Amino acid sequence: xxxxxxxxxxxxxxxxxxxxxxxxxxxxxxxxxxxTAVILATLWGTPIAMLISLRxxxxxxxxxxFFNSLIGIPTVVLGLVLFxxxxxxxxxxxxxxxFTPGGIIIGEAILVTPIIxxxxxxxxxxxxxxxxxxxxxxxxxxxxxxxxxxxxxxxxVLLSNVAxxxxxxxxxxxxxxxxxxxxxxxxxxxxxxxxxxxxxxxxLAIALGILLMVLVFLINLTVLLARKTKMLLTVWRxx
Amino acid sequence: xxxxxxLLIVAALATIIVIAGTLVYFNNFAKRRxxxxxxxxxxxxxxxxxxxxxxxxxxxxxxxxxxxxxGATIQVAENGDADVILxxxxxxxxxxxxxxxGVNRKVIAYNFFTIVGPSDDPAGIExxxxxxxxxxxxxxxxxxxxxxxxxxxxxxxxxxxxxxxxEKSLWSAAGYNYNETLEEPWYASVGSGxxxxxxxxxxxxxxxxxxxxxxxxxxxxxxISSVALLTEEKSLLNVYSVMAVNQTQPHTxxxxxINYADSxxxxxxxxxxETQQFITNFGKADYGQSLFTGAVQPLKDNxxxxxxQWIIDAAFFGGTECPPQYRNGYSELYG
Numbered sequence: 414x415x416x417x418x419x420x421x422x423x424x425x426x427x428x429x430x431x432x433x434x435x436x437x438x439x440x441x442x443x444x445x446x447x448x449t450a451v452i453l454a455t456l457w458g459t460p461i462a463m464l465i466s467l468r469x470x471x472x473x474x475x476x477x478x479f480f481n482s483l484i485g486i487p488t489v490v491l492g493l494v495l496f497x498x499x500x501x502x503x504x505x506x507x508x509x510x511x512f513t514p515g516g517i518i519i520g521e522a523i524l525v526t527p528i529i530x531x532x533x534x535x536x537x538x539x540x541x542x543x544x545x546x547x548x549x550x551x552x553x554x555x556x557x558x559x560x561x562x563x564x565x566x567x568x569x570v571l572l573s574n575v576a577x578x579x580x581x582x583x584x585x586x587x588x589x590x591x592x593x594x595x596x597x598x599x600x601x602x603x604x605x606x607x608x609x610x611x612x613x614x615x616x617l618a619i620a621l622g623i624l625l626m627v628l629v630f631l632i633n634l635t636v637l638l639a640r641k642t643k644m645l646l647t648v649w650r651x652x
Numbered sequence: 653x654x655x656x657x658x659l660l661i662v663a664a665l666a667t668i669i670v671i672a673g674t675l676v677y678f679n680n681f682a683k684r685r686x687x688x689x690x691x692x693x694x695x696x697x698x699x700x701x702x703x704x705x706x707x708x709x710x711x712x713x714x715x716x717x718x719x720x721x722x723g724a725t726i727q728v729a730e731n732g733d734a735d736v737i738l739x740x741x742x743x744x745x746x747x748x749x750x751x752x753x754g755v756n757r758k759v760i761a762y763n764f765f766t767i768v769g770p771s772d773d774p775a776g777i778e779x780x781x782x783x784x785x786x787x788x789x790x791x792x793x794x795x796x797x798x799x800x801x802x803x804x805x806x807x808x809x810x811x812x813x814x815x816x817x818x819e820k821s822l823w824s825a826a827g828y829n830y831n832e833t834l835e836e837p838w839y840a841s842v843g844s845g846x847x848x849x850x851x852x853x854x855x856x857x858x859x860x861x862x863x864x865x866x867x868x869x870x871x872x873x874x875x876i877s878s879v880a881l882l883t884e885e886k887s888l889l890n891v892y893s894v895m896a897v898n899q900t901q902p903h904t905x906x907x908x909x910i911n912y913a914d915s916x917x918x919x920x921x922x923x924x925x926e927t928q929q930f931i932t933n934f935g936k937a938d939y940g941q942s943l944f945t946g947a948v949q950p951l952k953d954n955x956x957x958x959x960x961q962w963i964i965d966a967a968f969f970g971g972t973e974c975p976p977q978y979r980n981g982y983s984e985l986y987g
Binding site: 510 | 653654657659660666670674675714716719732845848869870874875901
């Protein structure tokens with residue numbers, strides 16, 4: 414009696430190996446929504462990070478603290494806010510985003526933008542200010558000089574992308590409330606796990622859990638390897 | 653122009669592409685969308701998945717199912733975010749119709765609630781009526797050595813769903829003030845769907861109210877060890893209804909983009925004799941009994957009794973499933 418966990422895991426592995434189309438549709442949607450959200454958030458966040466880091470203004474630390482604290486916003490709170498905003502009866506209802514893939518993408522992009530802004534701001538600030546001056550001395554315009562700084566900070570921006578992707582693919586609140594967990598349209602790994610558990614379809618839930626863990630692990634491993642390789646290259650180049 | 657300004661323009665363009673892309677896709681390229689907000693039991697048992705597949709095979713419509721408790725389902729409909737709702741709380745449905753949120757209600761199916769609990773039944777409720785069973789559970793709760801609130805013997809959905817609404821009415825019928833019962837140390841409220849609630853009740857060796865359909869599914873999958881302890885009686889009847897969401901919001905006269913035509917077509921499909929037969933036969937092979945029974949034919953035949961009379965008493969308003977002032981066309985539904 415009780416839960417047959419080992420049996421569940423065995424069935425889950427069977428589903429993964431057999432290439433169950435429903436299962437991989439969910440994986441595809443998870444990757445697509447989170448990936449697009451991170452691209453969008455990078456586009457929003459980078460110019461804001463440049464503004465914060467390259468300019469001097471009053472309240473700069475307050476702005477940085479503000480974005481830093483938004484990193485930890487509970488996903489279900491953001492999900493609720495967006496659910497109310499995107500509802501047909503809400504202020505942004507005319508956009509037609511509730512229960513759609515576009516809604517999840519925008520929602521997850523909002524969720525991870527503070528991560529991009531915070532990490533990218535630190536990365537740009539860590540670049541030696543001399544680089545900007547040097548570029549200008551060599552005849553670069555203001556915007557060419559800031560691109561030179563951004564190039565130096567690219568590692569930091571990439572790091573923020575990875576952190577954001579991890580957060581987006583593992584979050585539940587926004588995808589569930591804004592997406593509605595519609596099978597085949599807006600269900601992603603996390604929301605589908607919640608659904609299959611509520612439907613006593615435990616092997617499917619376990620299979621999705623395994624795939625989610627594997628994905629997150631692979632992505633982080635790739636980044637680690639990429640950084641290691643780059644470090645080795647640097648060592649190898651230096652005499 | 654500075655670099656950050658250029659980048660911001662690119663970001664704005666990308667955002668517009670995502671939003672406009674979503675709008676254009678659903679308006680022009682996707683099949684017509686019919687959003688059904690439903691109570692969890694119809695979805696978690698898998699019944700709606702099969703009805704969806706059958707319907708989509710013969711209609712150029714993409715059904716999107718949002719599974720929530722009845723309370724949340726009604727909220728989503730009032731916000732204009734669903735086209736059709738499937739619910740099982742007649743008292744909430746009555747208010748929904750009276751306030752003008754929905755039209756064309758049809759009773760589609762019924763089954764029975766049951767109280768499930770640990771197989772050794774420490775409160776001794778087996779075979780009792782619902783009222784007596786609740787009294788026995790209270791007595792058992794009060795006799796517990798641990799009154800610190802750690803030991804829970806009753807688990808409630810606590811989510812304003814149809815099942816939760818039924819639970820409240822059962823407590824009052826047994827002579828308890830629900831708001832006081834809620835505060836008892838042995839009473840746990842999980843604020844979650846039926847499946848999660850069954851899981852918690854099973855883990856805690858506690859009792860809970862469940863629709864028979866979800867219970868049978870969980871029981872068969874072996875994820876819970878609880879057993880059903882009560883038999884069919886009038887106060888445990890569970891009636892499912894469908895309603896189309898009104899296009900015009902009653903208070904502000906704002907018009908939502910509700911897919912009314914497809915909603916009504918889907919309602920006609922649900923009450924057709926083929927679908928009704930399908931509902932009654934659903935799960936028989938797997939569970940040895942029906943999870944739901946189609947209600948349309950019994951209401952027409954006025955049999956089997958006394959169940960039909962129970963349905964009328966519990967889920968009809970002024971002698972009809974939908975009073976004339978809450979109908980909008982489609983008179984063939986009420987022949």
